[in-house]
Amino acid sequence: MRQPTQPVPGGSPSIWSRLSTLTDYFAWPLRTSHYLELVNPLWTTHKMQARVVKVWDETRDARTLTLRPGLNWRGHRAGQHVRVGIPANGKHYTRTYTISSAPQRYDDCFTITVKAIDKATISHHIVRNIKVGDYLPIGLPQGDFYLPDAQHIHPLFITAGSGITPAFSMVNSLIAQERLPDTCHLHYAPHEFDVVLGKQLREMAAQYDRYHLHLLYTREENHPGNARFSAAQLDALCPDWKERDVYACGPPSLLEAVEQCFEQAGCSRNLHIERFRAPFTEIPADAVGGKVRFAQSGVDAEGDSDTPLLKVAEEAGMNPPHGCRMGICHTCNTTLVSGCVRDLRTGEVLNEAGSIVQTCICAAAGDCELDL
Ligand code: FES
Structure with missing residues (x-):
């Protein structure tokens, strides 16, 4: 069975990357990869993308997308997940999906199978609107939920x-x-x-x-x-x-x-x-939220005691950086300027100015200001 390989235009990845390092001198201030993107978005090396090559409805509310990844993709291990960027309503969202196909596919593609979840607009958007020919930004496969390679298991x-x-x-x-x-x-x-x-x-x-x-x-x-x-x-x-x-x-x-x-x-x-979401602890019954100020954006919002600040920001019309939305990747990290937030996984309250706040798993614990 063939192992996953990279779709490299005209050579192995190492030759291609060496050639591209050389041509970068002539492409300055951009990189060769930026020009290649105009020819084929899958040839870029400054970011990773995948082309949707097939969509397949599994059930009334679940759809499998077959994605052909570009350069720099490396094969996954069965059970791992991948970050996928979703453009929707003029904004850019990121969601994490488990790769549903085995790594041993013959066509160098992989699949994600997405179920439209109640109230989750992005999963609905994927199930209803993503079509063949769309290009989606992707990350590398991640996660440690996979079978051991050699060991015999039961x-x-x-x-x-x-x-x-x-x-x-x-x-x-x-x-x-x-x-x-x-x-x-x-x-x-x-x-x-x-x-x-x-x-x-x-x-x-x-x-x-x-x-x-x-x-x-x-x-x-x-x-x-x-x-x-x-x-x-x-x-x-x-x-x-x-x-x-x-x-x-x-x-x-x-x-x-x-x-x-x-x-x-x-x-x-x-x-x-x-897990598909972080396990949140029980919040004390008397916990309160508060006013949330996103200092750099100049946005004010109301955050309750159990709504992650990332969601508060998105509902206020912002598009803050994020990845896994469950406290793993730290893409959503920001700094607490003042006030109090609560880590929803542990219940711990952070109130020291300068503390790092993961907005996807922290909620307001009173008024607070974030450097976002
Ligand atoms: S989005 Fe990954 S840790 Fe917050």
């Missing part, structure tokens, strides 16, 4: 909703490498027609005896599989779950239940969890 996947994507990539990668072990997979969706990548999952289960798929529908009362996650259900569907390497991805309620179950069974060390 996996159990527990997923729900669009949390299927890393598991889908991992299982497909194991299949592509012809090393699919005995694998158990519990996947939850509200209804049968809501299962993201459902057709492909069923086909894989039909084709590979070692892939034991259990689709569980949480809102279909009469369906025999109707049940939410529980230890009893796990015992019934995967009796040896305590001995398996467990990979879980889905909404916070599922992940909390899974964490609790493994903690009680004393086998948390087997559990690997991928």
Whole structure:
């Protein structure tokens, strides 16, 4: 099976980058890459982009985009995610999506599968408006939620909703490498027609005896599989779950239940969890928000005690820098000029002027001013 390679115009990446370093002397004050972008945006090296080459509706509210990345892209590991820039309504947004395809694709492309989430306008925009031929800025693959390379594992996947994507990539990668072990997979969706990548999952289960798929529908009362996650259900569907390497991805309620179950069974060390949003702690009942001043932009807004400042800024019409929106990448860092903010993950209050504030996971804790 072919490994991912770079679409390099006329040579290997190293030759190309050496040549481009030389031609940069003649392109000054720009770089060769800026001129190449006019010919083919995928040839640029000063930023990374991908071309949408296919869109495919998985369900009524989920869509798979096949993206052809440009130069500088390096292959991902199954389970990793990528940052994608989305131009919408005259602004530029960034969102992080798990790569749903296996790294062993034959065409050097990768896919992301996006589910339109309630109230999330950007995911709706992707599902409804992104079309073939669009170019989207992308980052490099990131994340440590992936299978070990060499070690033999005995996996159990527990997923729900669009949390299927890393598991889908991992299982497909194991299949592509012809090393699919005995694998158990519990996947939850509200209804049968809501299962993201459902057709492909069923086909894989039909084709590979070692892939034991259990689709569980949480809102279909009469369906025999109707049940939410529980230890009893796990015992019934995967009796040896305590001995398996467990990979879980889905909404916070599922992940909390899974964490609790493994903690009680004393086998948390087997559990690997991928979250789509930072786990926020309980905010004290008497916590208050306040007036938020974004000093550099001259914008004032009201922020409540549990709304991340990044969202407050966006709702006030700003377009602040951001990446993962869950406290990992630090792209949203800014400085506290005065006042008080609360880290929503830990509940810790920051009130020292000059403190670094991650706007995606901090909320106002009284009036505050940020250097943004
Ligand atoms: S956007 Fe990544 S840490 Fe805030």
